Amino acid sequence: MSETISTEAFQVLLDRAGIRVKPEHMEEMRSAFMLLQAMRERVRKPRGYDAEPAHIFAPMGR
Amino acid sequence: MTDTPATPIPIEAKLAEYGLKVGPETLESLKGSVADLEAAARTIRVKRSYLQEPIHALRLWTK
Amino acid sequence: MTGDPTLLTIREASTLIAERKLSPVELTKACIARTEALDATLSTYVAFTPELALDAARAAEAEIGTSGPRGPMHGIPVGLKDIYDTAGVATTAHSNLLKSRVPAEDAFTVTKLRESGAVITGKLGTFEFAIGGPSFDLFTLPARNPWDPARTTGGSSSGSGAAVAAGMVLGATGSDTGASIRSPSSLCGLAGIKPTYGLLSRRGILPLSQSLDHAGPMCWTVEDAALMLQAMVGHDPLDPACADVAVPDFTEKLDETVKGKTIGVIRHFHETDHEAAPPVLAAIEQAIAVYRSLGCVIKEVTLPPLMDFAAVGLIIMSSEAFAIHEADLRATPELYGEIARDRISMGGLLTGADYVQALRRRQELCAAVAEAMIGVDVLLTAGSPFPAQPIDNVPKWLMYQKPSITMPFNVTGLPALALCAGYEPGTGLPVAMQLVGHPFAETTVFQLGHAYEQATQWRATRPALLAA
Numbered sequence: 354m355s356e357t358i359s360t361e362a363f364q365v366l367l368d369r370a371g372i373r374v375k376p377e378h379m380e381e382m383r384s385a386f387m388l389l390q391a392m393r394e395r396v397r398k399p400r401g402y403d404a405e406p407a408h409i410f411a412p413m414g415r
Numbered sequence: 416m417t418d419t420p421a422t423p424i425p426i427e428a429k430l431a432e433y434g435l436k437v438g439p440e441t442l443e444s445l446k447g448s449v450a451d452l453e454a455a456a457r458t459i460r461v462k463r464s465y466l467q468e469p470i471h472a473l474r475l476w477t478k
Numbered sequence: 479m480t481g482d483p484t485l486l487t488i489r490e491a492s493t494l495i496a497e498r499k500l501s502p503v504e505l506t507k508a509c510i511a512r513t514e515a516l517d518a519t520l521s522t523y524v525a526f527t528p529e530l531a532l533d534a535a536r537a538a539e540a541e542i543g544t545s546g547p548r549g550p551m552h553g554i555p556v557g558l559k560d561i562y563d564t565a566g567v568a569t570t571a572h573s574n575l576l577k578s579r580v581p582a583e584d585a586f587t588v589t590k591l592r593e594s595g596a597v598i599t600g601k602l603g604t605f606e607f608a609i610g611g612p613s614f615d616l617f618t619l620p621a622r623n624p625w626d627p628a629r630t631t632g633g634s635s636s637g638s639g640a641a642v643a644a645g646m647v648l649g650a651t652g653s654d655t656g657a658s659i660r661s662p663s664s665l666c667g668l669a670g671i672k673p674t675y676g677l678l679s680r681r682g683i684l685p686l687s688q689s690l691d692h693a694g695p696m697c698w699t700v701e702d703a704a705l706m707l708q709a710m711v712g713h714d715p716l717d718p719a720c721a722d723v724a725v726p727d728f729t730e731k732l733d734e735t736v737k738g739k740t741i742g743v744i745r746h747f748h749e750t751d752h753e754a755a756p757p758v759l760a761a762i763e764q765a766i767a768v769y770r771s772l773g774c775v776i777k778e779v780t781l782p783p784l785m786d787f788a789a790v791g792l793i794i795m796s797s798e799a800f801a802i803h804e805a806d807l808r809a810t811p812e813l814y815g816e817i818a819r820d821r822i823s824m825g826g827l828l829t830g831a832d833y834v835q836a837l838r839r840r841q842e843l844c845a846a847v848a849e850a851m852i853g854v855d856v857l858l859t860a861g862s863p864f865p866a867q868p869i870d871n872v873p874k875w876l877m878y879q880k881p882s883i884t885m886p887f888n889v890t891g892l893p894a895l896a897l898c899a900g901y902e903p904g905t906g907l908p909v910a911m912q913l914v915g916h917p918f919a920e921t922t923v924f925q926l927g928h929a930y931e932q933a934t935q936w937r938a939t940r941p942a943l944l945a946a
């Protein structure tokens with residue numbers, strides 16, 4: 354996962370989410386997203402199939 | 416503003432976003448699958464109350 | 479009584495009320511007068527409801543006169559962050575999107591507060607939807623810090639922080655998804671607790687991120703926070719995260735000795751991972767010395783890097799927040815202020831896999847912290863890495879640039895108390911520390927916080943604005 358993203362690729366993400374960003378905020382948002390990219394990388398690491406998420410489904414009558 | 420992006424996003428762009436690669440032979444069937452997934456996603460995007468919770472929660476206690 | 483009743487703690491006021499030496503109506507009128515004098519400067523309230531408060535105060539006074547107080551909150555003026563639903567009174571999240579939203583029911587915790595006899599004075603300003611602020615493009619201005627009105631209160635429970643520090647109320651509700659009780663408590667010089675995840679119901683509180691959201695009280699002292707938390711607690715089967723656990727008396731250990739308690743100092747959080755400002759570092763060293771003098775055992779604890787907690791928290795928060803807001807963000811983005819809109823929109827750029835990977839990392843972090851806390855009663859680190867910043871110069875993407883020092887305890891759900899640890903030389907701005915306990919061990923957190931307050935003089939100082 355690259356920590357940089359082109360203007361075009363960033364626009365793809367915005368379109369996918371259905372978000373319109375004011376032109377004057379575009380560069381600032383793209384810069385912030387690059388910091389988020391680093392965080393996306395940080396939560397990933399090789400894990401076994403048994404690595405569960407922190408949230409569990411609590412059945413009725415728990 | 417609508418639920419559907421103004422310009423359809425090329426599937427190649429989506430694949431690139433996820434860092435995935437597929438051969439030309441699977442691209443057509445993938446396009447169909449993506450359309451199905453998008454239709455499914457639209458069905459779960461309904462107006463919800465702020466009170467409506469997701470089914471998962473962090474639990475720090477045992478009963 | 480003589481003197482200014484708005485400067486009383488909840489404990490002091492409730493004692494005087496029980497002894498019939500202070501009238502709830504007199505106390506409420508004093509809080510109203512203080513609000514009328516300072517609200518133009520501090521912009522604390524979104525909706526101030528003095529008539530409803532006086533009605534509640536008169537009812538409390540009549541009941542106390544005939545059958546005595548229900549408990550320590552009876553007749554005490556408190557404010558509500560404007561994300562707590564109030565039946566018949568608008569609850570807006572400080573957003574134009576919900577400007578005319580009037581709930582039919584009270585939030586569970588508001589019901590509990592009313593049952594305790596607390597006098598509700600109105601709805602306090604917040605960062606929009608508990609994430610966007612300080613914002614100047616909403617329907618009222620952002621709250622300002624009573625210690626210096628040119629500075630931010632911190633957020634998101636901004637009006638709550640300002641109102642308690644300014645003596646407009648004796649306590650206020652906050653909510654905390656990454657910092658929102660502890661940041662304004664730190665920057666406004668208060669005691670505010672984010673309790674264990676699941677201790678308080680979140681039903682009827684507008685959500686930011688359901689798996690990180692916590693409700694909690696913000697007060698002048700640790701003891702007051704314990705008293706107010708007691709009034710808010712109770713199992714709510716309609717909140718799927720609410721824990722069905724026995725509730726202790728949160729004040730029961732306040733006067734017990736802390737000798738022999740072990741405090742684990744997370745030095746790398748405030749010294750390197752997010753290096754705190756010099757006055758904060760000095761205050762923490764002084765606090766450690768105070769605890770040592772009280773007979774506590776001090777040890778150093780190493781947790782995973784702060785950035786790991788920040789990444790998990792930010793990805794979960796952004797994803798859950800976007801899920802809540804995506805329809806409105808697409809349909810009417812212009813009804814959001816710029817900061818809330820842009821911050822929440824970021825969640826739309828993440829993937830389902832990002833969210834699940836963050837949940838898996840969350841599990842690992844919970845386990846790592848639990849292991850590090852074996853043999854430790856509480857953890858200690860900074861409450862905020864810096865004192866209050868100028869209100870017109872708060873970085874919009876600070877949480878992306880620097881890891882939050884409060885988020886680890888939303889990620890792990892552990893009870894975390896922010897309390898005043900002194901004042902910055904020169905500016906007089908409050909600095910603060912955090913004490914973090916084991917799950918549902920709020921009594922121990924309060925015990926150690928109270929012991930520190932009793933051993934120091936910080937609670938004797940109020941903002942100079944109040945003397946003007």
